[in-house]
Amino acid sequence: MSATDYEVDIRDHQFVLFEQLKVQESTDPKYADFDAELYGMILDEARKMAEGTIAPINGPGDRSGCSWKDGAVTTPAGFKAAYKTFCEAGWGATTVPQDDGGQGLPAPVSLAVLEMFTGAGCAFMMYPGLTTAACNLVRHMGTDWMKETILPHLVSGNWAGTMCLTEPQAGSAVGDASTVANRDGDTYLLQGTKLFVSGGEQDLTENIIHIMLARTPDAPQGIKGLSLFMVPKLIVNPDGSMGEVNDIVCSGIEHKMGINGSATCTLSIGDGGGARGWLIGNEGEGITRMFHMMNEARIGVGVQGLAVAAAALGNATSYARERIQGTDIKKFKDVTAPRVPIIEHADVKRMLLYARSVVQGMRSFSLTVGAWADEMLDGGEGEHKDIVDVLVPILKSWNTDQCFEVCRLAVQVYGGYGFIGEYPVEQHLRDSKIFSIYEGTNGIQALDLVGRKMSMKGGAAFMATLNFLNESIEELSAHESLAAEKAGLEKSRDRLGQAAMHLMQQGMGGEQDLPISHACDVLNLFGDVVIGVFIARQAVIALPKLTELAAAAGKSADDAEWLAEDSEARFYASKIDNLRFYVHQVLPRTAGLLRAVTSPDRTVMTSVL
Numbered sequence: 001m002s003a004t005d006y007e008v009d010i011r012d013h014q015f016v017l018f019e020q021l022k023v024q025e026s027t028d029p030k031y032a033d034f035d036a037e038l039y040g041m042i043l044d045e046a047r048k049m050a051e052g053t054i055a056p057i058n059g060p061g062d063r064s065g066c067s068w069k070d071g072a073v074t075t076p077a078g079f080k081a082a083y084k085t086f087c088e089a090g091w092g093a094t095t096v097p098q099d100d101g102g103q104g105l106p107a108p109v110s111l112a113v114l115e116m117f118t119g120a121g122c123a124f125m126m127y128p129g130l131t132t133a134a135c136n137l138v139r140h141m142g143t144d145w146m147k148e149t150i151l152p153h154l155v156s157g158n159w160a161g162t163m164c165l166t167e168p169q170a171g172s173a174v175g176d177a178s179t180v181a182n183r184d185g186d187t188y189l190l191q192g193t194k195l196f197v198s199g200g201e202q203d204l205t206e207n208i209i210h211i212m213l214a215r216t217p218d219a220p221q222g223i224k225g226l227s228l229f230m231v232p233k234l235i236v237n238p239d240g241s242m243g244e245v246n247d248i249v250c251s252g253i254e255h256k257m258g259i260n261g262s263a264t265c266t267l268s269i270g271d272g273g274g275a276r277g278w279l280i281g282n283e284g285e286g287i288t289r290m291f292h293m294m295n296e297a298r299i300g301v302g303v304q305g306l307a308v309a310a311a312a313l314g315n316a317t318s319y320a321r322e323r324i325q326g327t328d329i330k331k332f333k334d335v336t337a338p339r340v341p342i343i344e345h346a347d348v349k350r351m352l353l354y355a356r357s358v359v360q361g362m363r364s365f366s367l368t369v370g371a372w373a374d375e376m377l378d379g380g381e382g383e384h385k386d387i388v389d390v391l392v393p394i395l396k397s398w399n400t401d402q403c404f405e406v407c408r409l410a411v412q413v414y415g416g417y418g419f420i421g422e423y424p425v426e427q428h429l430r431d432s433k434i435f436s437i438y439e440g441t442n443g444i445q446a447l448d449l450v451g452r453k454m455s456m457k458g459g460a461a462f463m464a465t466l467n468f469l470n471e472s473i474e475e476l477s478a479h480e481s482l483a484a485e486k487a488g489l490e491k492s493r494d495r496l497g498q499a500a501m502h503l504m505q506q507g508m509g510g511e512q513d514l515p516i517s518h519a520c521d522v523l524n525l526f527g528d529v530v531i532g533v534f535i536a537r538q539a540v541i542a543l544p545k546l547t548e549l550a551a552a553a554g555k556s557a558d559d560a561e562w563l564a565e566d567s568e569a570r571f572y573a574s575k576i577d578n579l580r581f582y583v584h585q586v587l588p589r590t591a592g593l594l595r596a597v598t599s600p601d602r603t604v605m606t607s608v609l
């Protein structure tokens with residue numbers, strides 16, 4: 001691949017899906033129509049769509065951005081054609097059951113495909129991504145009329161969906177939303193202003209279905225007073241035909257540091273008397289209904305982090321293989337020594353190894369959580385429900401913060417060229433910043449983890465998560481050669497336990513503000529351990545396969561020449577390297593995080609800023 005292209009890491013997707021999660025062996029009747037061959041074909045088609053249709057419009061779309069005139073939004077050149085191709089191929093509704101017109105894919109396969117598309121163009125994918133969320137909401141909570149008349153259009157992608165929560169005074173504090181909904185017969189008339197609505201207006205679809213939080217006039221203050229509405233751009237008649245234009249105007253779009261191809265819109269609602277909206281569920285249930293969708297949305301943003309980090313890693317690795325600069329350090333005094341690709345320099349290797357272990361760890365983690373969340377589809381409790389509840393804020397925050405870090409390293413690998421618009425990594429860096437902000441900022445996720453999830457069910461959910469981590473670490477016992485890595489993981493796991501115990505003691509002592517001030521440190525420590533465990537789970541699978549390949553070739557498993565020639569052996573060896581590098585070079589930072597968490601220092605509380 002060239003330094004500007006996008007290439008899917010198809011081998012790693014296959015590894016996670018087929019060797020780690022074994023999706024092809026599922027006995028779930030929902031997935032009876034699928035087998036390994038069909039999944040393989042789906043992944044291959046998705047790769048082609050990502051590389052051939054979405055990636056080519058990503059850079060140009062960033063440079064031109066969207067434009068706004070008199071309430072209408074024009075998306076970048078090429079977006080319309082790509083969107084049409086994307087929808088016609090049925091990629092807009094991968095998890096929607098086949099009976100409802102979707103592909104009915106299991107969540108891990110759907111997330112793998114989503115990662116490919118998002119890595120190719122995260123701004124473009126905002127449009128179908130939010131439509132999928134609206135689809136699922138209508139499917140699970142809509143009235144029969146909505147399911148019959150609205151859902152098929154969302155599934156086909158003819159219509160798009162949005163999520164309208166944010167208002168000027170109501171960002172993280174969603175409960176401060178003041179958009180009002182007055183009952184008018186069977187429907188409601190809404191008035192207010194929604195801000196930062198992704199895809200709030202665009203030229204890709206015939207209609208837009210806004211999913212909107214608003215409060216009825218006599219509703220209590222705060223989140224309990226919110227209700228959820230479906231507010232179409234073009235009113236839908238009872239028989240499903242298109243009615244008049246609703247009272248919603250896009251009064252402007254934002255000029256942003258990234259995801260420029262995604263229109264971020266201000267919506268003026270009801271200035272002409274009221275925008276017609278249909279209640280979803282009952283009055284006052286808005287936030288409960290939104291919460292229902294929260295895990296899915298947060299996993300989706302975590303996968304955005306994985307996707308863009310993977311794209312940056314791919315670009316940086318191929319650039320480092322091509323860029324010639326300097327000599328081997330051992331020959332630096334020899335002016336005639338051959339010049340080498342920068343991938344041979346230790347510092348560049350360090351950056352790439354960091355990025356690879358983190359990206360592949362995130363992939364292993366994200367797709368597994370997706371598989372567990374799948375167990376809870378259609379209202380099921382699921383064996384792993386408590387663990388998913390604990391891990392979702394980590395998946396959203398750790399993935400997205402580490403995505404930004406991986407993108408920073410990718411820019412660094414490129415040197416000065418990384419800073420130049422001609423190369424893709426500066427766009428990745430800019431695009432990825434928003435992931436840590438929307439869908440609940442990472443600070444809010446940390447509060448959710450420390451203030452709610454870790455003490456949920458009297459700490460039982462946290463203990464279930466710890467048990468899973470322990471069992472995974474224990475699997476390393478079967479491999480003598482990974483004993484040092486097992487010990488390193490145990491040490492970090494113990495630090496997580498100590499941090500949790502410390503928080504609990506402080507909470508019991510009536511000290512609330514100090515633990516809360518460390519919420520992000522705890523989340524980062526927790527995330528570091530979780531990713532280490534997911535990297536270890538891969539190493540445990542890869543080691544016997546590498547040993548087997550080495551025996552068949554009559555080679556030693558660390559024979560560098562053989563590994564350079566045999567891509568399969570090199571792939572499995574990379575999983576062991578990921579574990580060694582991550583445990584010995586990354587996990588030691590958990591010691592620093594624990595020290596910060598348990599420090600009696602109260603500067604955050606006492607400092608006057």
Ligand SMILES: Cc1cc2nc3c(=O)[nH]c(=O)nc-3n(C[C@H](O)[C@H](O)[C@H](O)COP(=O)(O)OP(=O)(O)OC[C@H]3O[C@@H](n4cnc5c(N)ncnc54)[C@H](O)[C@@H]3O)c2cc1C
Nearest residue numbers: 163164165166171172196197198264437438439441443444
């Ligand atoms: C490009 C883009 C796309 C978006 N798309 C959508 C969309 O489609 N739909 C939608 O509804 N919204 C969308 N948003 C809005 C986004 O979800 C909000 O920006 C986000 O929730 C944060 O709200 P805010 O910007 O008002 O920041 P604030 O809430 O003002 O937060 C500012 C800072 O204060 C911190 N903070 C706030 N409250 C607390 C607290 N109680 N405790 C600790 N720290 C706190 C935050 O963590 C953050 O660091 C989008 C935003 C952007 C920029």
